Amino acid sequence: MLREVLEAFRPINDGLFVDATVGGGGHAQAILEQNAEAFLLGLDRDPHAAAVAAQRLQSFGTRARVLHARFDDIGKIVDADGRDLSGAIFDLGVSSHQLDTPQRGFSYRFDGSLDMRMDPNEPLDAATIVNTCNEDELTSLLRANADERFARRIAKSIVAQRPVESTQELAELVREAVPAPARRSGRHPAMRTFQAIRIAVNDELRLIEPALNQTIERLRPGGRIVVLSYHSGEDRIVKQVFRDAADGICVCPSTLPCVCNSEPNVRLLRRKVVRPTVEEIEANPRAASARFRAAERLPVGEA
Numbered sequence: 001m002l003r004e005v006l007e008a009f010r011p012i013n014d015g016l017f018v019d020a021t022v023g024g025g026g027h028a029q030a031i032l033e034q035n036a037e038a039f040l041l042g043l044d045r046d047p048h049a050a051a052v053a054a055q056r057l058q059s060f061g062t063r064a065r066v067l068h069a070r071f072d073d074i075g076k077i078v079d080a081d082g083r084d085l086s087g088a089i090f091d092l093g094v095s096s097h098q099l100d101t102p103q104r105g106f107s108y109r110f111d112g113s114l115d116m117r118m119d120p121n122e123p124l125d126a127a128t129i130v131n132t133c134n135e136d137e138l139t140s141l142l143r144a145n146a147d148e149r150f151a152r153r154i155a156k157s158i159v160a161q162r163p164v165e166s167t168q169e170l171a172e173l174v175r176e177a178v179p180a181p182a183r184r185s186g187r188h189p190a191m192r193t194f195q196a197i198r199i200a201v202n203d204e205l206r207l208i209e210p211a212l213n214q215t216i217e218r219l220r221p222g223g224r225i226v227v228l229s230y231h232s233g234e235d236r237i238v239k240q241v242f243r244d245a246a247d248g249i250c251v252c253p254s255t256l257p258c259v260c261n262s263e264p265n266v267r268l269l270r271r272k273v274v275r276p277t278v279e280e281i282e283a284n285p286r287a288a289s290a291r292f293r294a295a296e297r298l299p300v301g302e303a
């Protein structure tokens with residue numbers, strides 16, 4: 001949904017833009033090309049992605065900088081930069097590069113070790129979750145992170161067949177655990193299990209709300225925030241944060257006194273979530289589940 005992203009940022013030419021999930025640097029490059037006087041700070045918790053993006057953005061010289069960082073540190077990072085925050089984009093979840101690298105263990109399509117860490121320096125990997133959580137913990141994780149209908153059956157089967165050592169072992173075990181009709185229809189039966197475990201390994205959902213609130217707080221009036229999410233668990237959080245900011249719910253950190261006066265902080269650029277077109281899905285099937293939301297920071301006291 002590059003067109004929607006660029007459209008949202010088109011009216012703003014200068015200041016600091018943060019690509020909070022810089023990945024391969026595609027969005028970052030397009031923003032730098034469109035917004036000619038902008039500086040772009042790219043963040044990624046995956047050190048490999050950060051290095052790839054830094055390389056890709058090298059030709060922009062001092063207009064681009066990439067940091068290996070998690071986006072829930074965005075407040076500190078923007079404060080340290082010192083420039084006005086004009087725009088920020090969050091393209092949530094996992095990248096195609098991560099999914100397509102078998103040894104990272106993100107995909108049921110390849111054989112690899114059960115890893116799934118976006119940042120390989122972090123201690124918790126998928127093997128630990130799969131081989132140590134009890135049946136109830138696995139069941140709730142599958143339900144909460146992927147709305148998995150057959151969570152209990154899958155969890156039972158994982159516990160019964162441990163230790164599970166590879167992505168293919170896990171994928172096959174899940175395929176056998178679901179009822180036969182579910183095996184034959186739609187996507188691979190292990191897709192949701194892999195998504196749920198990946199979200200748990202990287203603690204993905206918990207980091208979204210603080211990062212979006214820190215960003216909204218720091219946007220200059222007229223500055224814009226864009227979020228692309230890929231499943232209902234992510235989108236529920238984004239929708240709620242945007243709604244609270246548009247309705248005037250206090251967004252100040254709970255440890256500090258309120259400075260926002262609970263007035264509306266943003267206006268929504270689109271009332272409803274935007275989904276990709278049929279052409280976009282044909283060109284990039286992975287974009288099928290994308291949901292676009294965007295908001296603009298209001299001037300203080302002019303809500």
Ligand SMILES: C[S@@+](CC[C@H](N)C(=O)[O-])C[C@H]1O[C@@H](n2cnc3c(N)ncnc32)[C@H](O)[C@@H]1O
Nearest residue numbers: 021023024025026027044045046070071091095
């Ligand atoms: C969908 S990809 C982004 C692709 C990017 N927009 C591009 O144009 O190539 C998501 C990226 O966000 C990173 N990521 C996910 N959660 C993150 C977090 N909490 N902090 C920083 N980066 C994160 C992942 O490592 C991955 O590289």
